[in-house]
Amino acid sequence: MTALLIIIVAALLGITIWQISKIFKLSQPIESDDSQIATNKDNQKQGKIFLIFTVFLYGLMIYSFWNLSKFYLPGGTSTHTDDYDQLFFISLGLIMFVQVIIQFLIHWFAYKYRGKEGQKALFYADNDKLEFIWTIIPVITLAALIIYGLFSWSEIMNVEETDDTLVVEIYAYQFDWRARYSGEDKTLGEANVRFIEGVNQLGLNESDPYAKDDIITNELHLPVDRPVLFKFRSQDVLHSAYFPFFRSQMNVVPGMTTQFGFTPTTTSKEIRNSEYMVEKVKNINEIRKNNDNLDSDEKNYEFEYYLLCNKICGVSHYNMQMKIVVETEEEYQNWIAEQQTFGELTAQN
Amino acid sequence: MSVAAQPLANDHVHEDGHHEPTFIEKYIFSTDHKMIAKQYLISGLIMGFIGIAMSMLMRLQLAWPNESFWIYEVLLGRFGEDGVMDPSIYLALSTIHGTIMIFYVLTAGLSGTFSNLLIPLQIGARDMASGFMNMLSFWLFFVSCVIIVSSFFVEAGPASSGWTVYPPLSALPQAIGGSGLGMTLWLVAITIFIASSLLGSLNYIVTVLNLRTEGMTMTRLPLTIWAFFVTAIIGVVSFPVLLAAGLLLLMDRSFGTSFFLSDIYIQGEVLSYQGGSPVLYEHLFWFLGHPEVYIVLLPALGITSEIIATNSRKPIFGYRAMIASILAIAFLSTVVWGHHMFVSGMNPFLGSVFTFTTLLIAIPSGVKAFNYITTLWKGNLQLNPGMLFSIGLVSTFVTGGLTGIILGDSTLDINVHDTYFVIAHFHLVMGISALYGLFAGIYHWFPKMFGRMMNKNLGYVHFWITAVGAYGIFFPMHFIGMAGLPRRYYKFTEFPYFDDLADTNILISVFAFITAGAQLFFVYNFIHSIFYGKKAEQNPWKSNTLEWTTPVKHIHGNWPGEIPKVYRWSYDYSKMNKEDTDYIIAGQDFVPQNVPIQENEEEMNE
Numbered sequence: 026m027t028a029l030l031i032i033i034v035a036a037l038l039g040i041t042i043w044q045i046s047k048i049f050k051l052s053q054p055i056e057s058d059d060s061q062i063a064t065n066k067d068n069q070k071q072g073k074i075f076l077i078f079t080v081f082l083y084g085l086m087i088y089s090f091w092n093l094s095k096f097y098l099p100g101g102t103s104t105h106t107d108d109y110d111q112l113f114f115i116s117l118g119l120i121m122f123v124q125v126i127i128q129f130l131i132h133w134f135a136y137k138y139r140g141k142e143g144q145k146a147l148f149y150a151d152n153d154k155l156e157f158i159w160t161i162i163p164v165i166t167l168a169a170l171i172i173y174g175l176f177s178w179s180e181i182m183n184v185e186e187t188d189d190t191l192v193v194e195i196y197a198y199q200f201d202w203r204a205r206y207s208g209e210d211k212t213l214g215e216a217n218v219r220f221i222e223g224v225n226q227l228g229l230n231e232s233d234p235y236a237k238d239d240i241i242t243n244e245l246h247l248p249v250d251r252p253v254l255f256k257f258r259s260q261d262v263l264h265s266a267y268f269p270f271f272r273s274q275m276n277v278v279p280g281m282t283t284q285f286g287f288t289p290t291t292t293s294k295e296i297r298n299s300e301y302m303v304e305k306v307k308n309i310n311e312i313r314k315n316n317d318n319l320d321s322d323e324k325n326y327e328f329e330y331y332l333l334c335n336k337i338c339g340v341s342h343y344n345m346q347m348k349i350v351v352e353t354e355e356e357y358q359n360w361i362a363e364q365q366t367f368g369e370l371t372a373q374n
Numbered sequence: 375m376s377v378a379a380q381p382l383a384n385d386h387v388h389e390d391g392h393h394e395p396t397f398i399e400k401y402i403f404s405t406d407h408k409m410i411a412k413q414y415l416i417s418g419l420i421m422g423f424i425g426i427a428m429s430m431l432m433r434l435q436l437a438w439p440n441e442s443f444w445i446y447e448v449l450l451g452r453f454g455e456d457g458v459m460d461p462s463i464y465l466a467l468s469t470i471h472g473t474i475m476i477f478y479v480l481t482a483g484l485s486g487t488f489s490n491l492l493i494p495l496q497i498g499a500r501d502m503a504s505g506f507m508n509m510l511s512f513w514l515f516f517v518s519c520v521i522i523v524s525s526f527f528v529e530a531g532p533a534s535s536g537w538t539v540y541p542p543l544s545a546l547p548q549a550i551g552g553s554g555l556g557m558t559l560w561l562v563a564i565t566i567f568i569a570s571s572l573l574g575s576l577n578y579i580v581t582v583l584n585l586r587t588e589g590m591t592m593t594r595l596p597l598t599i600w601a602f603f604v605t606a607i608i609g610v611v612s613f614p615v616l617l618a619a620g621l622l623l624l625m626d627r628s629f630g631t632s633f634f635l636s637d638i639y640i641q642g643e644v645l646s647y648q649g650g651s652p653v654l655y656e657h658l659f660w661f662l663g664h665p666e667v668y669i670v671l672l673p674a675l676g677i678t679s680e681i682i683a684t685n686s687r688k689p690i691f692g693y694r695a696m697i698a699s700i701l702a703i704a705f706l707s708t709v710v711w712g713h714h715m716f717v718s719g720m721n722p723f724l725g726s727v728f729t730f731t732t733l734l735i736a737i738p739s740g741v742k743a744f745n746y747i748t749t750l751w752k753g754n755l756q757l758n759p760g761m762l763f764s765i766g767l768v769s770t771f772v773t774g775g776l777t778g779i780i781l782g783d784s785t786l787d788i789n790v791h792d793t794y795f796v797i798a799h800f801h802l803v804m805g806i807s808a809l810y811g812l813f814a815g816i817y818h819w820f821p822k823m824f825g826r827m828m829n830k831n832l833g834y835v836h837f838w839i840t841a842v843g844a845y846g847i848f849f850p851m852h853f854i855g856m857a858g859l860p861r862r863y864y865k866f867t868e869f870p871y872f873d874d875l876a877d878t879n880i881l882i883s884v885f886a887f888i889t890a891g892a893q894l895f896f897v898y899n900f901i902h903s904i905f906y907g908k909k910a911e912q913n914p915w916k917s918n919t920l921e922w923t924t925p926v927k928h929i930h931g932n933w934p935g936e937i938p939k940v941y942r943w944s945y946d947y948s949k950m951n952k953e954d955t956d957y958i959i960a961g962q963d964f965v966p967q968n969v970p971i972q973e974n975e976e977e978m979n980e
Contacts, residue, residue, distance in 0.1 A: 042898045049831045061827035061908050062915070063758045067834075071757035074838060075765075081842060082769075085849050093853035093878060098789075113786055120776040127743065127772050134750040135765050138686075139757060146687040146948040146963070147752040156695050159744040160737060167733045167779075174783040175726050181785065182722035199549065199640075218639035228639070257719075261640045262543040263652055265717065265792065269858030272789045276718045278652055279542055280636025283719035309873045318440050326870040333869070335792045335860045337536045338543060339550045340461045343863040 065142050072139025079132040086124075099301045102330075103271040104252075104288040105181050110272075112177055116170060184254050184286030191248065194256045195332070196227050197264035197277040199339045202332060202347035203227060204245045208238030208366060218260050218279075224374050228260070229367055237368035240361065245332060245349045247289050248357035254286040264345070265336035270296075276336055289351045296351075297328050395930075403513075405505030408928050410512050411491035412823055415816070417519055418483020419900070424523065425474035428467045430890050435459050437883035439865035453531065461864040465534040466526075466552050468862055472537030473522065473560070477567055480670040480808045482515050485609075488673060488815050489578050489602040491823060495921035496596050498587025498938055500931045503580040507573050514570035518563045525559035533560035536862060538659055541634040541652050545626050548641045557627070561620050568617045575606035575613075582606075587920075589940035593697075594967070596919050596944040597690060600697050601676020604704045605669050611708060612665040619658035626650070656718055660711035667804050668707040672700060674811020675742060675771075678764035680944075681818050682746055684917045685761035686753030687963050689945035692745045699738035699745075706735045716784045717791050725784040732782035736775070743772050754948070754963075758915070759833025760818035766841050767810040773845075774803025777852065792862075795855025798848045806844045813837075813896070821914050825926045826907030832899040836892055843889025847882050854878050918944045918966045938968035952976055 063071070100110050186192070194205035194213055205227060207213045214229050214236020221228040229236040247253055257266055257277040264277040266285070275285040296302050306328050313324045334345035352360070395404075404410060431450075434443060446454025453463035490508065494501050502508045525532035534552030535544040539560065547554035582603045586595075595603075622633040626647070634655040635647035683690040690696060712720065712728030746768045755761065777799040780786045790796065813836075820828045854875045859866065866872040866879075913922035920940070924932050946965040951958050951974040958965055958975050971977055 038894070042894055045895075046829070046832060046898065046902070049829070049835075059908055060911075060914070061830045063756050063761075063830065067830065068755065068757045071762065071834065072755070074834075078838070078841060082845060085845055089850050089853055093850055094856075096853050096857035096875065096878075098856070098858055109785065109789065112783070113780070113789075116780050116783065116786060120779055124773060124776055127747070128769060130747050131750070131765060131769050131772070134747065134753075135755060135757075138750060138753045138755050140687075140754045144754045146754040148689065148947070148949045149691065149748075149752065150689040150945065151692055151694070155744075155748065156692055156741065160741055163737050163740045167736055170779065170783065171730055171733050174729060174785045177785040178722065178726060178729070181788070182725070218637045219644050221639050221644065261638055262546070262549050263540050267792075267858070267860065269789060274717045274788050274791055278719050279638050280649075280651060281653070281719065305874070309870055312873045312876070313870065326873075328871070331869070331871070333860060336540075337465065337862045340465070340864075342465070343461065343865055344868040346869065 063140070065140065068140035072136045075132050075135040075139075079129070079136075082128060082132070083125075086121075095305075098269055098272075099296065099299065102289065102291045102296065103273070104290060105177070106270075106272050106290075108177050108180070112173060115173075119166065119170070181287075182285075184252070184284070186254055187252070190252045190254050190286075192254050192256065193245070193247075194258060195245075195266050195277070196258050196260070197266065197334070197338075197345075198260040199262065200334070200341040200345040201243075202245075202266075202334075202345070204242050204347070206240040206242070206361060206364075207235075208240055210235055210238055213256065214239050214367070216258070221260070224370055225367075231371060237366065239367040240364045241367060241370070242364055243347070245347055246357055246360050247349065247351050248354045249289055249292045249351050251354065252286060252288045255284060257283045257285070262338050263336045264334045264338050267333050267335035268330075268349070269333070270330050274335060292351045292353065293328075293330060293349075294352075296330070302328050403509060405501070405509045406928075406930055407490045407494050407502050407505070407508060408823070408932075410508050411487050413512050414482060414486035414490060414515070415823070417516060418479050418487060418812075421474050421478040421519055421523075422483060423897075425471050425479055426890055426893065428471040428474070430887065431459070432464065432467050432471065433883040433886040435464060435864070436866075437880045439867050459864075462531055462534055462551055464864040465536070465550070465862065466532045466556070469533050469535060469537055469539075469552070469560075470522065470526070473533075473564075475805065476537065476666065476670065477564070478519060478522065480804070480812070481571065481666070482567070484808060484812045484815075485602065485605055485669065485673045486512070486515065486574060487812075488598070488677060488819070489574070489606070491819060492598055492921060493578055493581050493602055494585070495822070495924060495932060496599050496919050496944075497582060497585060497590055498920050498940060499581060499585035500933075500937070502577050503585060504577055507577050511570045511573035511577065514566050514573065518566040518570060521559055521563040521566065525556050525563070528554075528556045528559065530554045530556060532556040538656075538663065539623070540659075541623055541626065541655050542638055545623060545635060546638070546640060546645075558624075561624050564620055565617060568613045568620075571609055571613050575609040578602055578606040579610070587937050587940055590967075593694070594940060594943045597679035597693070597696055597700075598673075598676040598919075600700055601672045601679070604700050605672045605676075608665045608672075608704050608707060609669050612662040612669075615658055616662035619655055619662075622658075623655065653715070653718055653720060656715050657711070657720075660714045661708075663714065664711040665704075665707045667800075668703055670804050670808045671771075671811075672703070674767060674808045674814075675700075677811045677815040677818075678746070678767050680919065681760050681764045681814050682749050682768075683945050683947060684818075684915050685756040685758055685764070686749055687756065687947045688749055688753045689943075689947055689949075690745070691748040692741070693943065693945065695741055696745055699741045702738040703735060706731060706738070710735060710782075713782050713784070713787070716787045722784075729782060729784045733779065736779060736782075739771075739775055743768060743775070756915070758817065759828070759830055759837055760814045760816075760915075762834070762837040762841075763810045763814035763817065766837065767807050767814065770802050770810065770844065771807045773849075774799055774801070774807060778803065789858070790855055792860060793855040794851050794859045794861060797861050798851035798855060801851075802844075802848045806848065813840075816900070818915065819921075820903065820907075821910030821926070822921055822924075824904050824907070825910055825928070826903050827910050827914065828903040828907060829899050832895050836895040836899070839892035839895075840889055843885050843892060846885035847889060850878055851882055854882075913966075916962075916964050918946060918964050920967055923966060923968055940967045941970045942967055949975070 196203040212235045215233040216229045218228045259277040259279045267274045330349035332347045442457030444457050446459045453460040530551035533556045625631040632647040632650040635650045638645040710732045713732045716725045948963045
């Protein structure tokens, strides 16, 4: 039955195209030449369409910035968020400035110099001065951007470990995350996939004394305003730990440890009450209310920070996430004290 | 060099006993470059049809993630049971879509078609340096096409680890079903593809260097030939590295070596691999992967240089600067691969180096864009469909290229890496732009290939719907990328935070369907014109290059008599005589390359 339908649809489509081409043919005056080379009339018409297209293009750009730029992630969440955003907006402003001018020139010239009968083109093959100008201007602008970018880059990437730094291991596997805190000794115990057995799912070396007080959790809790250094480890394939709200990302590579650091500066509670998030969540809940696929308890969404996998890792790649809670130092200490250490976990079993 | 080679080539054509080629010799195992170009074109277009159809299925899934469509069941079989798309086939679709579009359509379909067609015709040669190698190159490509398409019929599905096939995911069938036989077929197909590409590229290089006609110096070559020539060199430099990466991956998969794998625990057991590094694979892959962008793009830019000059009735502005840009882009393209790996875990210092080299590429690219615009300035634009696509290319090349300044900056890459921002960027700058180049080339050289004209009105409709649709798809896509929306996600509904992006995703999908639908105008026009198009005249676009001095009917050896000699560059459009009273040839605004320098003409200091 479906096969028949497909054949009918395909046939109808074919007929449609055939008929459309006929309309084109019929719409031509009989005496018009059919050389299939653009005539004076074509040039006039296509030139004008370029003008209409320009309106569409600028309309689309304005629409996108007007309606969609609200999707840009909220600021103020970590120490380098605002630096990142500033560099981003400067670059974006610059490229949009160039974009607006260049697109105008391209389309305006296409309209303005559309072929006309008797019009002579200007034989203009070279001009070293012009070439020099549009080489040197990008050189200077890009040099400035590169230097600015490199300062930010080295600041973000060279994380100094101080006494205050919280070291957390983020452990990735198909398709979930675990966090491992170093416990009281502030040192993560040795680990390797070869130690994985039973409840020891992260492959800690049970004979390593540093491992005893390590704490393994399903949620990532971070005290606000304290630098965190993440050590990433994967047990199977490549993953990428993407913290969009903190402008942070690092691939998680089996066989090696990678790292990234930032200092969260806004607690989950604070961000939830921020103007940005209140409006965003209100909007989302409006959408969810009308979604019949959701259970009633799923309809009320409350914002939480999250970590997601951003490197293709298998079938459930699209749902590999971990909740992040940023809280006050006190709340964090209370929470961590409630967690079971690795020593307790192995002793139980 | 070229002078010495020519008499030889002259002698054997049409002199010795000629026999009528059989059907097989003429259409199948042909060694004639014009026929091989057509073979590449048609295979490339068929692959393009498949590749675009796959993206439509993905867009359908992304727009309405929790709904079922019977089309999934029809096209995907048990991966679309009850009209619900399986997550694994979504990844397979995205993998094979990328592979087909990048390698099969935009590398072989674009470069293979036009290098083969235009190199001998525009440099004044009877054929490629080695017709046999050329034929071999096409048939290897064809075999490779068949293998990659057949991988869809493998039980566990085709390769599904992204077109970059990063190990360990691509090495371990336990990690994803597609990494079994499907992945083996992918590796075999790509290996054959690389062999095909190398045979082709070596042939192009040798032909350009040795078989230029008398007077055709390197600085008189049309920019198309410069682009194809440099593209072939980049291919020869970088494709072998991909072959190496593929072979090492094959050994890790089949012979238990550990080049890319280490410390892996999967499905309840520890694997024996020890000491390898997936990051090494990333380096090897992107050493090809980035130059590949320019392998795709440079031929398109070469084609538009020629078409814009011809249809503006003006010389291309800054011919030498254009050549210098092509060379600069080619060199830089081999030292920027690390910008795909800023967050891969490689040393951050390397990130700084690659940021520096990457942003440098903006300079020659900018020069090219400005030169195109100046070529349009004060022209007498003949807005043929090929010209529209060329202008469209300049537009999308600028839009897509500019966002490269954000992605090439290691700092900014952190948060938009692997999001839809990247998808929007590279689709505009290399996908859409290169496709526009391909279409421009087809509309422009169709009379040369098939001796008939394509219908211009269908061409106009094709262009305008595509132009509106392409921006409609990819401009808004940047913004969902800035919201942190990751690529290669089967659906976004697991994250309530992304709920408010759903409308934009639907908008993008609708534009995608319209744009894909518009390609049917092209398909119809293409097929119809091959058989029923208006018969072409010899030089329909009043162009200067040598291919338009050959007869419309294809003959073996291209020119019936002597090979034309070349006296000038190919851009003497609208050049005035010394007294500035008329064009050099009165009443004709172009001077073909085989016309000697006239008395009343000021010679350019070439």
